[in-house]
């Protein structure tokens with residue numbers, strides 16, 4: 001078994017948890033430590049992109065998972081240390097129990113879709129949450145032309161446009177007024193950030209669709225994948241988003257999606 005262990009940067013408690021995990025896992029498991037964690041433990045380390053394992057234990061929060069998903073290969077078990085940890089499966093109090101379950105193979109798996117993002121027909125990258133096309137200048141609105149399957153849908157003036165997956169529908173798109181897509185749904189949702197005077201509401205399209213977006217105006221915009229990778233674009237650039245043939249697998253031990261929804265998303269409203 002090949003195991004990758006990645007921690008949030010500058011997180012002493014994450015490093016401590018990683019050390020404990022190294023004491024528990026079987027000696028015959030091959031371990032790949034992310035570079036910064038390895039340096040803290042005075043062991044051999046690997047860049048994110050060189051970590052290709054059966055299982056990736058990610059200790060931190062959502063962003064560390066999203067960053068790992070950008071660059072590393074493997075099924076992800078997230079251990080939440082500190083933040084919201086919506087994508088994380090394990091909370092602080094059940095780390096050892098979860099690692100023993102992992103060793104015994106006592107877990108379920110679920111796959112989430114990825115998006116392929118092209119700029120001018122060249123693959124820019126993939127993401128599991130969302131693609132955000134945002135104005136590059138604060139308080140300078142952009143006009144976004146959106147095409148679905150090459151059919152013109154609408155020009156909307158806004159701060160930005162979000163194309164989210166089901167797993168990402170509970171993040172930026174949700175904050176922008178978008179719907180929650182159940183993770184098993186194979187679809188994308190297009191939401192707008194602060195749309196100006198538009199009656200256009202978020203729109204859901206099938207996994208087979210191609211979504212093309214141009215950002216019109218003399219200032220640049222920025223394309224951001226999962227908050228982890230970005231590139232400037234201008235009005236001559238065309239961004240195309242399609243559901244990828246690749247997917248990402250998460251390890252699940254207890255929390256169902258609805259449990260995470262109740263406890264991590266609507267908790268402030270309901271309780």
Ligand SMILES: NC(=O)c1ccc[n+]([C@@H]2O[C@H](COP(=O)([O-])OP(=O)(O)OC[C@H]3O[C@@H](n4cnc5c(N)ncnc54)[C@H](O)[C@@H]3O)[C@@H](O)[C@H]2O)c1
Pocket residue numbers: 061062063064066083084085086087129130167168169170171172173175225226227228
């Ligand atoms: N206003 C907003 O809600 C807003 C703004 C910018 C980015 N984001 C999200 O942040 C993500 C990047 O995460 P980060 O931690 O690096 O950024 P970050 O540190 O700015 O955190 C953004 C927040 O979104 C939460 N989050 C991330 N993925 C989620 C998901 N699938 N469902 C529910 N909540 C989720 C994180 O836990 C964190 O609380 C982007 O993919 C985007 O979806 C949200």
Ligand SMILES: Nc1ncnc2c1ncn2[C@@H]1O[C@H](COP(=O)(O)OP(=O)(O)OP(=O)(O)O)[C@@H](O)[C@H]1O
Pocket residue numbers: 006007008009034036060061062063064065067081082083084085086227228
């Ligand atoms: N090992 C790393 N190397 C470089 N950057 C990292 C690393 N781990 C995390 N980051 C960056 O730090 C940001 C914040 O990390 P993370 O989201 O895990 O913490 P958090 O915000 O406290 O948790 P949550 O997102 O669950 O609220 C991430 O967006 C990610 O880009």
